[in-house]
Amino acid sequence: MKFINLLPLAALSSALVIPDEETMAELDIVDHHQQETILTPIHKDVKHMVDEAETYVSTAISTAGSIFDQAVDFYSNTEQKAKKTCHKKAYDTKAWLESKTEYAEEKIKEVESAAEKAKGGHHCKPNMTVYELIAKSKYTTKLAALINEYDDLVQLLNATAANYTVFAPIDSAFEKIPDHAPKPSKEELKKVLLYHASQEFYPAGRVLVTHTVPTLLVGELLGGEAQRLSTNVGIKGLTVNFYSRIIAIDIFGTNGVIHGIDSLLVPPPKATDIIQFLPGEFSTLELGLAKTGLFKYLNDTSNHVGGTLFAPSNFAFQLLGPKIEGFLFSKYGLKYLAALLKYHVVANQTLYSDAYYASKDTDAEVSGIPKGYFHIDLPTMLKDKSLSINVARYGRLISIKINAFATVTIEDGIAADGVIHVVSNVLIPPKEVGGLTTHWAGEELEVEDLKERLMPYMENAEL
Numbered sequence: 001m002k003f004i005n006l007l008p009l010a011a012l013s014s015a016l017v018i019p020d021e022e023t024m025a026e027l028d029i030v031d032h033h034q035q036e037t038i039l040t041p042i043h044k045d046v047k048h049m050v051d052e053a054e055t056y057v058s059t060a061i062s063t064a065g066s067i068f069d070q071a072v073d074f075y076s077n078t079e080q081k082a083k084k085t086c087h088k089k090a091y092d093t094k095a096w097l098e099s100k101t102e103y104a105e106e107k108i109k110e111v112e113s114a115a116e117k118a119k120g121g122h123h124c125k126p127n128m129t130v131y132e133l134i135a136k137s138k139y140t141t142k143l144a145a146l147i148n149e150y151d152d153l154v155q156l157l158n159a160t161a162a163n164y165t166v167f168a169p170i171d172s173a174f175e176k177i178p179d180h181a182p183k184p185s186k187e188e189l190k191k192v193l194l195y196h197a198s199q200e201f202y203p204a205g206r207v208l209v210t211h212t213v214p215t216l217l218v219g220e221l222l223g224g225e226a227q228r229l230s231t232n233v234g235i236k237g238l239t240v241n242f243y244s245r246i247i248a249i250d251i252f253g254t255n256g257v258i259h260g261i262d263s264l265l266v267p268p269p270k271a272t273d274i275i276q277f278l279p280g281e282f283s284t285l286e287l288g289l290a291k292t293g294l295f296k297y298l299n300d301t302s303n304h305v306g307g308t309l310f311a312p313s314n315f316a317f318q319l320l321g322p323k324i325e326g327f328l329f330s331k332y333g334l335k336y337l338a339a340l341l342k343y344h345v346v347a348n349q350t351l352y353s354d355a356y357y358a359s360k361d362t363d364a365e366v367s368g369i370p371k372g373y374f375h376i377d378l379p380t381m382l383k384d385k386s387l388s389i390n391v392a393r394y395g396r397l398i399s400i401k402i403n404a405f406a407t408v409t410i411e412d413g414i415a416a417d418g419v420i421h422v423v424s425n426v427l428i429p430p431k432e433v434g435g436l437t438t439h440w441a442g443e444e445l446e447v448e449d450l451k452e453r454l455m456p457y458m459e460n461a462e463l
């Protein structure tokens with residue numbers, strides 16, 4: 001696979017790893033003497049960084065000239081400090097984990113107030129466009145050189161009737177690309193550049209309460225909708241697509257805002273590539289998809305326009321118990337397995353945790369998912385049998401439940417052809433008895449129960 005495809009996969013592999021039970025248990029340990037969880041020191045580090053960021057925002061705003069340079073200078077100092085403390089204390093916890101903790105809300109408030117102050121600092125109005133800021137900064141010479149190869153991009157980012165957001169990789173981000181990596185074509189490179197900018201205005205305060213951001217890159221496999229990137233809060237601080245750290249925030253231009261990042265953002269691979277690349281997490285799912293022909297079907301992007309895959313982890317399959325797992329993966333279980341897996345695939349509709357790309361042939365009007373509570377039924381490939389999805393979102397805090405029981409443990413695995421949400425349990429179709437729909441709520445299942453639930457869909461379980 002080309003380097004350009006591998007980079008996001010490598011990043012995903014570190015972000016999408018669910019710890020085993022033992023690690024989970026360790027993370028739950030509370031030191032009752034101090035009333036602190038293991039995560040507390042990490043929170044403190046991040047808090048410290050955000051505190052400093054706040055100080056920075058209020059001072060930088062009043063300084064003219066090479067605003068970008070100062071922002072990066074400032075952050076490289078704090079970053080060094082934060083790195084030391086994080087390394088000492090942090091467990092090998094992954095970005096996804098802390099994004100769920102209560103501290104996020106507090107953090108959001110702090111950055112919001114910093115952003116608020118920044119807005120108030122009107123005594124120094126920006127006088128350069130985002131393009132000019134990038135072109136003039138000593139930290140973004142490589143990015144500027146790349147942008148300059150495309151006249152239309154220069155014009156775009158220099159246009160004043162806009163409010164862009166640019167995630168600008170600083171020069172050292174380019175050093176991470178191995179020397180032997182094949183040089184991408186001019187066309188590929190342009191896609192990479194477009195993936196760093198959004199038509200919409202996302203100052204830091206908004207980034208913090210956002211899960212996915214639409215970019216200028218057209219998602220060819222998403223029916224022309226914007227390809228999105230994800231933003232995350234974790235021990236690495238604020239990151240984009242889990243791996244690229246935001247190292248400078250809120251550098252305002254006349255036509256938008258820039259955030260400096262430490263790694264290049266590479267457009268995401270296909271969902272099937274992601275599944276394949278993470279055997280530690282998805283080898284059972286991959287095997288099931290392969291055995292039933294579904295892998296090939298999903299891998300062929302001409303079969304769908306976007307889509308949502310609810311991906312049970314290996315652990316989720318184990319929870320079904322050895323009898324059911326054995327049955328599903330036996331010769332006799334194959335058609336049941338096919339039906340079951342189809343129940344995890346929503347074709348042509350892409351549901352991110354905070355955005356929704358409806359299928360062209362539904363008349364759904366929704367595109368953004370409102371804050372608070374949101375419900376939607378999504379038809380799966382299993383004879384249009386729907387999944388009942390409830391999203392509760394308060395800023396960065398989010399909870400996604402499926403059929404009132406299964407939980408999304410990791411949301412927004414961004415793929416070129418849709419999105420992957422990792423689910424805590426295999427999703428089992430409900431039972432229909434006397435017109436009543438009863439969802440499975442995790443009670444122990446016998447092979448016969450499972451067969452009975454899947455029986456109504458058997459006759460055309462083949463693709």
Ligand SMILES: *[C@@H]1O[C@H](CO)[C@@H](O)[C@H](O)[C@H]1NC(C)=O
Pocket residue numbers: 064065127128
């Ligand atoms: C922007 O303003 C600063 C300070 O007022 C000045 O030094 C700089 O030359 C100006 N830049 C442009 C492009 O006008």
Ligand SMILES: *[C@@H]1O[C@H](CO)[C@@H](O)[C@H](O)[C@H]1NC(C)=O
Pocket residue numbers: 129132154155158160
């Ligand atoms: C960018 O726009 C400014 C006006 O906002 C203009 O002075 C400058 O020449 C433009 N630069 C390029 C490279 O088009």
Ligand SMILES: *[C@@H]1O[C@H](CO)[C@@H](O)[C@H](O)[C@H]1NC(C)=O
Pocket residue numbers: 160161162163201
């Ligand atoms: C940019 O955003 C500001 C503040 O939200 C708004 O007042 C302004 O009209 C926007 N400009 C454009 C060109 O959309």
Ligand SMILES: *[C@@H]1O[C@H](CO)[C@@H](O)[C@H](O)[C@H]1NC(C)=O
Pocket residue numbers: 295296299300
């Ligand atoms: C998946 O699709 C790619 C092309 O995008 C192809 O090279 C690969 O062989 C396919 N894999 C399977 C298992 O169908």
Ligand SMILES: *[C@@H]1O[C@H](CO)[C@@H](O)[C@H](O)[C@H]1NC(C)=O
Pocket residue numbers: 302303304305347348381
């Ligand atoms: C999804 O869209 C493709 C292409 O438009 C179409 O062939 C397919 O039947 C659709 N699938 C579903 C489940 O609607």
